[in-house]
Every structure is written in C-alpha cells, then in structure tokens.
Amino acid sequence: MxxxxxxxxxxxxxxxxxxxxxxxxxxxxxxxxxxxxxxxxxxxxxxxxxxxxxxxxxxxxxxxxxxxxxxxxxxxxxxxxxxxxxxxxxxxxxxxxxxxxxxxxxxxxxxxxxxxxxxxxxxxxxxxxxxxxxxxxxxxxxxxxxxxxxxxxxxxxxxxxxxxxxxxxxxxxxxxxxxxxxxxxxxxxxxxxxxxxQQTPVRLLWSTGVRGLDHAINTACSSSPHPFASLLAEQAIALYVRHLPELADASVPDALASLTQCQLATWYTGMGQMSVPHGFSHWMVHIIGPYGGIAHSDAACVLMLAQAKWLEGWVEPQHARLRAAIGQPDKPFHAILHGLLVRLGMPTTLDDLGLTRAQVDAMIGPALDHPMVTRNNVRPITNEADLRAVLELAWRA
CATH class of the missing domain: 3.40.50.1970 (Rossmann fold)
Incomplete structure (x- = not known):
C-alpha cells in the first residue's frame, strides 16, 4: 500500500x-x-x-x-x-x-x-x-x-x-x-x-466577515488539508459570499436571516480552521496590524486577495471546488474575491489601507522573523524575495 x-x-x-x-x-x-x-x-x-x-x-x-x-x-x-x-x-x-x-x-x-x-x-x-x-x-x-x-x-x-x-x-x-x-x-x-x-456597524460586520472568509479559504487551500475541514470551509465560503452583501441590501426581506447565515458560516469555518495549517494571509495580518495601525479585518481583505493571486495555478482543484460552491465556476477565484470586496466597499490594496512603501519595507524583517508567516504556504514564501513578490500583488487590485 x-x-x-x-x-x-x-x-x-x-x-x-x-x-x-x-x-x-x-x-x-x-x-x-x-x-x-x-x-x-x-x-x-x-x-x-x-x-x-x-x-x-x-x-x-x-x-x-x-x-x-x-x-x-x-x-x-x-x-x-x-x-x-x-x-x-x-x-x-x-x-x-x-x-x-x-x-x-x-x-x-x-x-x-x-x-x-x-x-x-x-x-x-x-x-x-x-x-x-x-x-x-x-x-x-x-x-x-x-x-x-x-x-x-x-x-x-x-x-x-x-x-x-x-x-x-x-x-x-x-x-x-x-x-x-x-x-x-x-x-x-x-x-x-x-x-x-444588528447593533454592530455593517462595515465592521463586512470586514470581520472577510476575515472569517480568509480563515475558511486558508483551510480549504491548506498545505496539508483535511477532508472534513475542507468540506466545512467550502460551505462557509459560499455562505459568506452570498450573505455578506445582503447585510446592507434593503431589498432583502429578512435581515436577521442573513445574519443567521453569516453566523452559521463562522461556525462552519471555526469547526475546521484549527485542524490544518494556514498560510501567508492568515499570519501577515499580525505584522501589518500592529506595525501599520491597521485593523486585522481590513488587512485581511487585502492579503486574502493577494494570496489568491499568488496561488493561482498552484491550488487549481481547490479553487475549482470553491468557484463551484460559490456558483461562479468560470471566473478566476481572485476575480470573485475582488468583486466581493468592491461590492462591500472594502480595501483591495495596501494603498487603500493608507500604507506607504517605506512602512511596508519596515515590515519585511518582522515578517521573516515571525514563526508562521513563511511556513505552510502551498506556493513557497521562504525568503525576502518571495515575501516582496506576494506583497507586490497587494499593491494593485
């Protein structure tokens, strides 16, 4: 065997x-x-x-x-x-x-x-x-x-x-x-x-929902995936993409139902995320957040999108399942995420976060020193050149 x-x-x-x-x-x-x-x-x-x-x-x-x-x-x-x-x-x-x-x-x-x-x-x-x-x-x-x-x-x-x-x-x-x-x-x-x-500002629900979405994507596209965790993550991703935009859509008749579905998405995500290693976008927020004075969830929007571009062609079976679960099988996965972020009015680039090149340059050393940023990435991110390459994708939408 x-x-x-x-x-x-x-x-x-x-x-x-x-x-x-x-x-x-x-x-x-x-x-x-x-x-x-x-x-x-x-x-x-x-x-x-x-x-x-x-x-x-x-x-x-x-x-x-x-x-x-x-x-x-x-x-x-x-x-x-x-x-x-x-x-x-x-x-x-x-x-x-x-x-x-x-x-x-x-x-x-x-x-x-x-x-x-x-x-x-x-x-x-x-x-x-x-x-x-x-x-x-x-x-x-x-x-x-x-x-x-x-x-x-x-x-x-x-x-x-x-x-x-x-x-x-x-x-x-x-x-x-x-x-x-x-x-x-x-x-x-x-x-x-x-x-x-309903007491939480919609913009905060959107940004934290994207952070949850990033967790689910890292689970589904893990370097060491687990079939149970991936199944839950795929369902979570479909729920997030469908229901997050509804939270401020006046045409949706039942706002509580949309919130309930988003909470269900966090449940699905949470049930699997500790069982597999996560990659760059999950961990880099721990550098950008404190060094740039940026909320984790806002940083996650930008890094999630950059990671999807970085992994294009490296996780094609996983991306294909996610596109199918979302109901957009023929669209590149990073384009689906970009469309969602634009629809929600969330940041898509490091420039949108108000960061300068000098600020991001100062984050390179701490990111390389972090115990997880350069580990467990399906497409390797192991040195300064790799790190700068993936961050370059985060400068453009």
Whole structure:
C-alpha cells in the first residue's frame, strides 16, 4: 500500500453552541447549566456606551455579575489583559463572559491564562508563548496548568475568534503580537444572537466577515488539508459570499436571516480552521496590524486577495471546488474575491489601507522573523524575495 499522509482533526474544547438565540434570555440558563454563579463580563466599549444591551444583561443577571470592564483596546493590549485578569481574580469570578469581537475574546483567553498560571505581570505572561510542533504545522501550548476559569462567548462580529484557543494580544512595549495557545481557551459555550449583530456597524460586520472568509479559504487551500475541514470551509465560503452583501441590501426581506447565515458560516469555518495549517494571509495580518495601525479585518481583505493571486495555478482543484460552491465556476477565484470586496466597499490594496512603501519595507524583517508567516504556504514564501513578490500583488487590485 502506498504511503498515505496521516490526517488529524483537532477538537477545540467547546461544550455547547447555541445558534439563533437571544443571548440575554439564554445566558442565565447557560450559566446554570455549568454551575456558574459569579460572572465577570468583558465587553467592547461601543456595545456598552452606544447601546442598551449591557444594561439589559445586567438587569437580567443582577448580582450574578461580579465585575465588568470595557477597557479593551484594539488588538487586546497586554496592559488591558493584566488589569482585567487581576480584577476578575479579586472579584472571585468563576466564569468570564465575553460580549464583543476578536479583541474582546482574545483578551478573555489571555486573562484565563493569567489566572490559571498565576501570571499577573508582563514578563511572567510572555514566558508562556506558544511553540511549534516538530513538523512546524501546529501551534502548541507551553502552559500545562489546569484551566482555573473558562469563557462563555457572545460574539458581535464574524471573524471566528470564538472557535480557537489562540490569543494574540499586542505587547504595549514592543508593539509586537504575543502568541498564546491557552489550555481550554476556546469558549466553553458560544451564544450566537443574530439580533445582537444588528447593533454592530455593517462595515465592521463586512470586514470581520472577510476575515472569517480568509480563515475558511486558508483551510480549504491548506498545505496539508483535511477532508472534513475542507468540506466545512467550502460551505462557509459560499455562505459568506452570498450573505455578506445582503447585510446592507434593503431589498432583502429578512435581515436577521442573513445574519443567521453569516453566523452559521463562522461556525462552519471555526469547526475546521484549527485542524490544518494556514498560510501567508492568515499570519501577515499580525505584522501589518500592529506595525501599520491597521485593523486585522481590513488587512485581511487585502492579503486574502493577494494570496489568491499568488496561488493561482498552484491550488487549481481547490479553487475549482470553491468557484463551484460559490456558483461562479468560470471566473478566476481572485476575480470573485475582488468583486466581493468592491461590492462591500472594502480595501483591495495596501494603498487603500493608507500604507506607504517605506512602512511596508519596515515590515519585511518582522515578517521573516515571525514563526508562521513563511511556513505552510502551498506556493513557497521562504525568503525576502518571495515575501516582496506576494506583497507586490497587494499593491494593485
């Protein structure tokens, strides 16, 4: 028998997923299900100050909420993580409830690591950054302390952070991303509330939806694909491409149905993305984001498109399946993505992000030093010339 590459599937620790629910109404029962009585809430500043949603949650839970913070900076600064972890510890919280997008959920994962490891200063926390597996395809935790606290996630965006144990908060001192794989860092439960997403600006839903789309494409076009993960990714990609434009289309009769389908796309994406290595576009946002002061999701739009061009002809069977799933079998895959981004009014070039050539030049060294940017790319990106070549594709639409 010919040698067959072994496949692995990684279960990421979720115990319950509640889809198409009212999170305010469902959360008390979810907390009771797991025996939680003291919740520390971490939410975005916008959801707290620009809507009445957190007020409704506080009225519903009452004294069960023992602490709350909306001090969550973009990219989850370590200073915010450490402060909130100490607050949750001092409040004797037995669970963290996140209400927000990727920065909020990432912060909660890092808070879990602080509490489990009793690591409440920058140096102690940074010692816990992930290591690579021997074959370089998987991120492994360096923490082996039992989880002292878990997270229940109520996402307000579409980028799939709720599906991984990975947290990448920014180090305030270096402006570099720290990289943690948190034991039991994936939320214990996820509550998908499409009505809550109506509180999120459509432009943010679009950009984070594209980030989720980028995750799904990296899964489907992985250097070491898994058939189950690819099947889920293909379905996710079709849902994203179909339903993201509907979120601001007045002719669509049921906006909640479109939001529900987009949340379903994040579920499909999340179920597979940790099981296969991702390539350039997934990781380069961790350089462009902090160095350029760019939101991850906006950077993902540009890098997703550049990667599709870079891989043209290298992943033709995968691209053919994706074109078929989307219903545009005769159009180049990068052209489909470009059309979607233009329709959504999202950036397609590094120039659209407001970056200069000098700024991008300064990112080359950190990108080459990053443990994952130059690994696991179907079309190799291994040196400065390769990196500059793929980034050149990101300068033009």
């Amino acid at each position: 010919a040698n067959v590459e072994p496949k692995r599937y990684r279960f990421t620790g979720h115990e319950r997923v509640f889809h198409n629910v009212s999170a305010v109404e469902a959360l008390p029962d979810v907390l009771a299900l797991f025996g939680y009585r003291r919740a520390f809430v971490v939410c975005s500043r916008s959801i707290r100050t620009r809507t009445a949603w957190i007020d409704r949650l506080q009225a519903r839970l009452g004294d069960v909420i023992v602490g709350l913070t909306d001090e969550v900076g973009e990219h989850s600064p370590l200073s915010n993580v450490l402060t909130a972890a100490r607050q949750a510890r001092d409040a004797r919280a037995d669970v963290i409830v996140s209400v927000g997008g990727g920065s909020v959920m990432d912060m909660c994962k890092a808070m879990q690591l602080c509490i489990s490891e009793n690591a409440y200063d920058r140096e102690a926390l940074l010692r816990l950054q992930f290591v690579r597996s021997p074959d370089g395809t998987e991120m492994l935790t360096t923490s082996h302390a039992p989880a002292a606290i878990r997270q229940i996630a109520i996402p307000t965006t579409l980028a799939t952070s709720e599906w991984t144990p990975v947290s990448t908060p920014i180090d305030d001192e270096t402006r570099l991303k720290a990289r943690f794989v948190v034991p039991d860092g994936s939320p214990q439960a996820i509550l998908y509330d499409p009505a809550l997403l």
